[in-house]
Amino acid sequence: MNVSGRLKTILRKAGTLVFGKTPKLYRIPFGPLRGHFLYTTFENSPRAFLGIYDPWLGKIAAQYIKTGDVVFDIGAQIGYTALLFAKILKNTGCVHAFEILPSTCKTFLARTIESNSYTNIKVYPIGFYSEERDFDLPIVQKGMTSVSSEAKNGVPHERCHVTTIDRFLQTCDTAPPAFCKMDVERAEIDCLKGASGLLSKSPPVWVIEFHGLDMLQQGTRLLEGFGYRFFDKTNKELTSAETDRLDCFHDSVLCLPPSIKP
Numbered sequence: 001m002n003v004s005g006r007l008k009t010i011l012r013k014a015g016t017l018v019f020g021k022t023p024k025l026y027r028i029p030f031g032p033l034r035g036h037f038l039y040t041t042f043e044n045s046p047r048a049f050l051g052i053y054d055p056w057l058g059k060i061a062a063q064y065i066k067t068g069d070v071v072f073d074i075g076a077q078i079g080y081t082a083l084l085f086a087k088i089l090k091n092t093g094c095v096h097a098f099e100i101l102p103s104t105c106k107t108f109l110a111r112t113i114e115s116n117s118y119t120n121i122k123v124y125p126i127g128f129y130s131e132e133r134d135f136d137l138p139i140v141q142k143g144m145t146s147v148s149s150e151a152k153n154g155v156p157h158e159r160c161h162v163t164t165i166d167r168f169l170q171t172c173d174t175a176p177p178a179f180c181k182m183d184v185e186r187a188e189i190d191c192l193k194g195a196s197g198l199l200s201k202s203p204p205v206w207v208i209e210f211h212g213l214d215m216l217q218q219g220t221r222l223l224e225g226f227g228y229r230f231f232d233k234t235n236k237e238l239t240s241a242e243t244d245r246l247d248c249f250h251d252s253v254l255c256l257p258p259s260i261k262p
Contacts, residue, residue, distance in 0.1 A: 038080060102159075
Protein backbone atom coordinates (compact mmCIF):
# COMPACT_ATOMS: atom_id res chain seq x y z
CA MET A 1 0.00 0.00 0.00
CA ASN A 2 1.38 3.45 -0.95
CA VAL A 3 1.57 6.50 1.34
CA SER A 4 -1.74 7.88 0.03
CA GLY A 5 -3.44 4.56 0.62
CA ARG A 6 -2.10 4.32 4.18
CA LEU A 7 -3.26 7.85 4.98
CA LYS A 8 -6.75 7.06 3.68
CA THR A 9 -6.88 3.92 5.81
CA ILE A 10 -5.78 5.85 8.91
CA LEU A 11 -8.35 8.59 8.23
CA ARG A 12 -11.14 6.05 7.75
CA LYS A 13 -10.27 4.23 11.00
CA ALA A 14 -9.98 7.47 12.97
CA GLY A 15 -13.27 8.80 11.66
CA THR A 16 -14.99 5.50 12.42
CA LEU A 17 -13.72 5.63 16.00
CA VAL A 18 -15.10 9.16 16.40
CA PHE A 19 -18.45 8.75 14.64
CA GLY A 20 -19.07 5.01 15.09
CA LYS A 21 -20.32 2.39 12.66
CA THR A 22 -24.05 2.90 13.16
CA PRO A 23 -25.70 4.76 10.24
CA LYS A 24 -27.10 8.15 11.20
CA LEU A 25 -28.25 11.37 9.61
CA TYR A 26 -25.31 13.78 9.33
CA ARG A 27 -25.08 17.35 8.08
CA ILE A 28 -22.37 17.79 5.41
CA PRO A 29 -19.79 20.29 6.72
CA PHE A 30 -17.93 21.33 3.56
CA GLY A 31 -18.16 21.62 -0.22
CA PRO A 32 -21.01 22.32 -2.64
CA LEU A 33 -23.50 20.36 -0.51
CA ARG A 34 -22.61 22.03 2.77
CA GLY A 35 -25.67 22.01 5.06
CA HIS A 36 -27.33 19.10 3.23
CA PHE A 37 -28.03 15.84 5.04
CA LEU A 38 -26.64 12.38 4.36
CA TYR A 39 -27.84 9.20 6.01
CA THR A 40 -24.58 7.28 6.18
CA THR A 41 -21.51 6.33 8.22
CA PHE A 42 -18.06 7.87 8.05
CA GLU A 43 -16.68 4.47 7.04
CA ASN A 44 -19.07 4.22 4.10
CA SER A 45 -17.58 7.21 2.27
CA PRO A 46 -15.37 9.68 4.15
CA ARG A 47 -15.23 12.09 1.19
CA ALA A 48 -19.02 12.21 0.82
CA PHE A 49 -19.38 12.49 4.60
CA LEU A 50 -17.14 15.57 4.57
CA GLY A 51 -18.62 17.00 1.35
CA ILE A 52 -15.45 16.73 -0.73
CA TYR A 53 -16.48 13.82 -2.95
CA ASP A 54 -15.10 14.01 -6.53
CA PRO A 55 -14.95 17.78 -7.25
CA TRP A 56 -14.26 16.96 -10.91
CA LEU A 57 -17.69 15.33 -11.23
CA GLY A 58 -19.30 18.39 -9.64
CA LYS A 59 -17.56 20.65 -12.14
CA ILE A 60 -18.61 18.50 -15.11
CA ALA A 61 -22.20 18.24 -13.87
CA ALA A 62 -22.45 22.02 -13.45
CA GLN A 63 -21.11 22.48 -16.97
CA TYR A 64 -23.41 20.07 -18.79
CA ILE A 65 -26.62 19.85 -16.70
CA LYS A 66 -29.08 22.56 -17.73
CA THR A 67 -32.25 23.85 -16.08
CA GLY A 68 -35.13 21.45 -16.69
CA ASP A 69 -32.95 18.47 -17.67
CA VAL A 70 -33.66 14.86 -16.80
CA VAL A 71 -30.65 13.27 -15.09
CA PHE A 72 -29.96 9.58 -14.42
CA ASP A 73 -27.82 8.70 -11.39
CA ILE A 74 -27.04 5.03 -12.01
CA GLY A 75 -25.45 3.53 -8.94
CA ALA A 76 -26.64 6.27 -6.58
CA GLN A 77 -25.68 4.43 -3.37
CA ILE A 78 -26.10 6.84 -0.39
CA GLY A 79 -27.44 9.73 -2.49
CA TYR A 80 -24.61 12.26 -2.50
CA THR A 81 -24.50 12.68 -6.28
CA ALA A 82 -28.31 12.70 -6.58
CA LEU A 83 -28.37 15.67 -4.20
CA LEU A 84 -25.60 17.37 -6.16
CA PHE A 85 -27.50 17.03 -9.45
CA ALA A 86 -30.76 18.21 -7.88
CA LYS A 87 -29.03 21.29 -6.50
CA ILE A 88 -27.68 22.13 -9.96
CA LEU A 89 -31.19 21.74 -11.41
CA LYS A 90 -32.60 24.13 -8.74
CA ASN A 91 -35.73 22.00 -8.27
CA THR A 92 -36.47 21.89 -12.01
CA GLY A 93 -36.32 18.80 -14.20
CA CYS A 94 -35.85 15.47 -12.47
CA VAL A 95 -33.09 13.29 -11.03
CA HIS A 96 -33.81 9.57 -11.30
CA ALA A 97 -31.62 7.80 -8.73
CA PHE A 98 -31.10 4.05 -9.21
CA GLU A 99 -29.58 1.70 -6.63
CA ILE A 100 -29.51 -2.03 -7.30
CA LEU A 101 -29.32 -3.26 -3.66
CA PRO A 102 -32.80 -2.93 -2.12
CA SER A 103 -31.37 -2.58 1.40
CA THR A 104 -28.97 0.21 0.40
CA CYS A 105 -31.75 1.95 -1.50
CA LYS A 106 -34.14 1.78 1.48
CA THR A 107 -31.68 2.33 4.32
CA PHE A 108 -29.35 4.94 2.85
CA LEU A 109 -30.48 6.43 -0.47
CA ALA A 110 -34.17 6.92 0.30
CA ARG A 111 -33.47 8.33 3.79
CA THR A 112 -30.93 10.78 2.41
CA ILE A 113 -33.38 12.06 -0.20
CA GLU A 114 -36.26 12.27 2.30
CA SER A 115 -34.09 14.30 4.69
CA ASN A 116 -33.51 17.12 2.20
CA SER A 117 -35.93 19.56 0.64
CA TYR A 118 -35.71 18.58 -3.02
CA THR A 119 -38.91 17.58 -4.77
CA ASN A 120 -37.30 16.62 -8.09
CA ILE A 121 -35.58 13.35 -7.07
CA LYS A 122 -37.12 9.93 -7.65
CA VAL A 123 -35.60 6.79 -6.14
CA TYR A 124 -35.69 3.28 -7.66
CA PRO A 125 -34.46 0.00 -6.09
CA ILE A 126 -33.30 -1.38 -9.45
CA GLY A 127 -30.15 -1.65 -11.54
CA PHE A 128 -29.53 -1.55 -15.27
CA TYR A 129 -28.23 -4.40 -17.42
CA SER A 130 -28.40 -5.79 -20.94
CA GLU A 131 -31.67 -7.62 -20.18
CA GLU A 132 -34.42 -7.72 -17.59
CA ARG A 133 -33.90 -10.36 -14.90
CA ASP A 134 -33.23 -10.98 -11.20
CA PHE A 135 -29.91 -11.72 -9.50
CA ASP A 136 -28.99 -13.08 -6.08
CA LEU A 137 -26.08 -10.78 -5.25
CA PRO A 138 -23.71 -10.65 -2.27
CA ILE A 139 -23.60 -7.55 -0.10
CA VAL A 140 -19.98 -6.46 0.06
CA GLN A 141 -18.33 -3.76 2.15
CA LYS A 142 -20.07 -0.36 2.28
CA GLY A 143 -23.41 -1.75 1.08
CA MET A 144 -22.35 -2.28 -2.52
CA THR A 145 -22.58 -5.18 -4.93
CA SER A 146 -22.05 -6.06 -8.59
CA VAL A 147 -23.86 -8.26 -11.08
CA SER A 148 -20.45 -9.80 -11.80
CA SER A 149 -20.34 -11.20 -8.23
CA GLU A 150 -21.89 -14.50 -7.19
CA ALA A 151 -23.70 -15.16 -3.94
CA LYS A 152 -21.65 -17.42 -1.64
CA ASN A 153 -22.49 -19.43 1.45
CA GLY A 154 -22.02 -17.38 4.61
CA VAL A 155 -22.07 -14.04 2.76
CA PRO A 156 -25.27 -11.95 3.07
CA HIS A 157 -27.04 -11.64 -0.25
CA GLU A 158 -30.17 -10.05 -1.69
CA ARG A 159 -32.53 -10.60 -4.58
CA CYS A 160 -31.91 -7.70 -6.97
CA HIS A 161 -33.86 -6.68 -10.04
CA VAL A 162 -32.30 -5.26 -13.19
CA THR A 163 -33.81 -3.98 -16.41
CA THR A 164 -32.56 -2.15 -19.47
CA ILE A 165 -32.42 1.61 -19.82
CA ASP A 166 -34.45 1.36 -23.02
CA ARG A 167 -37.19 -0.66 -21.33
CA PHE A 168 -37.29 1.73 -18.38
CA LEU A 169 -37.77 4.67 -20.74
CA GLN A 170 -40.56 2.81 -22.54
CA THR A 171 -42.48 2.05 -19.35
CA CYS A 172 -41.72 5.10 -17.19
CA ASP A 173 -43.31 8.48 -17.82
CA THR A 174 -40.14 10.50 -18.31
CA ALA A 175 -38.22 12.26 -21.04
CA PRO A 176 -34.84 10.77 -22.04
CA PRO A 177 -31.95 11.81 -19.80
CA ALA A 178 -29.67 14.61 -20.97
CA PHE A 179 -26.98 13.60 -18.47
CA CYS A 180 -26.13 10.19 -17.01
CA LYS A 181 -23.66 9.31 -14.27
CA MET A 182 -22.81 5.61 -14.04
CA ASP A 183 -20.91 3.77 -11.30
CA VAL A 184 -21.94 0.12 -11.47
CA GLU A 185 -18.92 -1.96 -10.46
CA ARG A 186 -17.99 -3.65 -13.77
CA ALA A 187 -21.50 -3.77 -15.21
CA GLU A 188 -20.71 -0.76 -17.42
CA ILE A 189 -20.79 -2.57 -20.75
CA ASP A 190 -23.95 -4.56 -20.04
CA CYS A 191 -25.65 -1.34 -18.96
CA LEU A 192 -24.68 0.40 -22.19
CA LYS A 193 -25.81 -2.58 -24.28
CA GLY A 194 -29.28 -2.11 -22.82
CA ALA A 195 -29.35 1.53 -23.92
CA SER A 196 -28.92 1.21 -27.69
CA GLY A 197 -32.24 2.94 -28.37
CA LEU A 198 -31.34 5.91 -26.19
CA LEU A 199 -27.85 6.11 -27.71
CA SER A 200 -29.31 6.09 -31.22
CA LYS A 201 -32.15 8.57 -30.74
CA SER A 202 -31.23 10.93 -27.87
CA PRO A 203 -27.60 10.35 -26.87
CA PRO A 204 -26.91 11.94 -23.47
CA VAL A 205 -23.71 13.14 -21.87
CA TRP A 206 -22.23 10.33 -19.76
CA VAL A 207 -19.81 10.31 -16.86
CA ILE A 208 -18.83 6.66 -16.47
CA GLU A 209 -16.52 5.14 -13.90
CA PHE A 210 -14.74 2.35 -15.74
CA HIS A 211 -13.68 -0.35 -13.28
CA GLY A 212 -10.70 -1.70 -15.21
CA LEU A 213 -8.87 -1.22 -18.49
CA ASP A 214 -10.96 -3.89 -20.21
CA MET A 215 -14.14 -2.00 -19.30
CA LEU A 216 -12.67 1.26 -20.65
CA GLN A 217 -11.60 -0.33 -23.93
CA GLN A 218 -14.93 -2.07 -24.50
CA GLY A 219 -16.91 1.00 -23.47
CA THR A 220 -15.09 3.46 -25.71
CA ARG A 221 -15.40 1.13 -28.69
CA LEU A 222 -19.12 0.66 -28.10
CA LEU A 223 -19.80 4.40 -27.70
CA GLU A 224 -17.54 5.37 -30.61
CA GLY A 225 -20.09 3.60 -32.79
CA PHE A 226 -22.57 6.29 -31.75
CA GLY A 227 -20.14 9.15 -32.41
CA TYR A 228 -18.96 9.74 -28.84
CA ARG A 229 -15.68 11.36 -27.79
CA PHE A 230 -13.95 10.74 -24.46
CA PHE A 231 -12.04 12.90 -21.99
CA ASP A 232 -10.21 12.04 -18.78
CA LYS A 233 -10.04 14.18 -15.65
CA THR A 234 -7.16 16.23 -17.10
CA ASN A 235 -9.37 17.07 -20.12
CA LYS A 236 -7.17 14.92 -22.34
CA GLU A 237 -9.07 13.26 -25.15
CA LEU A 238 -8.96 9.46 -25.04
CA THR A 239 -9.10 7.58 -28.34
CA SER A 240 -9.40 3.82 -28.66
CA ALA A 241 -5.82 3.75 -29.97
CA GLU A 242 -4.63 5.51 -26.82
CA THR A 243 -6.56 3.24 -24.49
CA ASP A 244 -4.92 0.25 -26.21
CA ARG A 245 -1.54 1.55 -25.04
CA LEU A 246 -2.53 1.82 -21.37
CA ASP A 247 -1.40 -0.74 -18.81
CA CYS A 248 -4.24 -0.20 -16.35
CA PHE A 249 -7.20 2.08 -15.72
CA HIS A 250 -9.83 2.73 -13.03
CA ASP A 251 -11.37 6.20 -13.15
CA SER A 252 -14.28 8.26 -14.43
CA VAL A 253 -14.44 9.43 -18.03
CA LEU A 254 -16.52 12.17 -19.66
CA CYS A 255 -18.28 10.79 -22.75
CA LEU A 256 -19.67 13.45 -25.10
CA PRO A 257 -22.16 12.74 -27.91
CA PRO A 258 -21.53 14.24 -31.36
CA SER A 259 -24.07 17.04 -30.74
CA ILE A 260 -21.99 18.51 -27.90
CA LYS A 261 -18.53 20.05 -28.19
CA PRO A 262 -16.08 19.93 -25.26
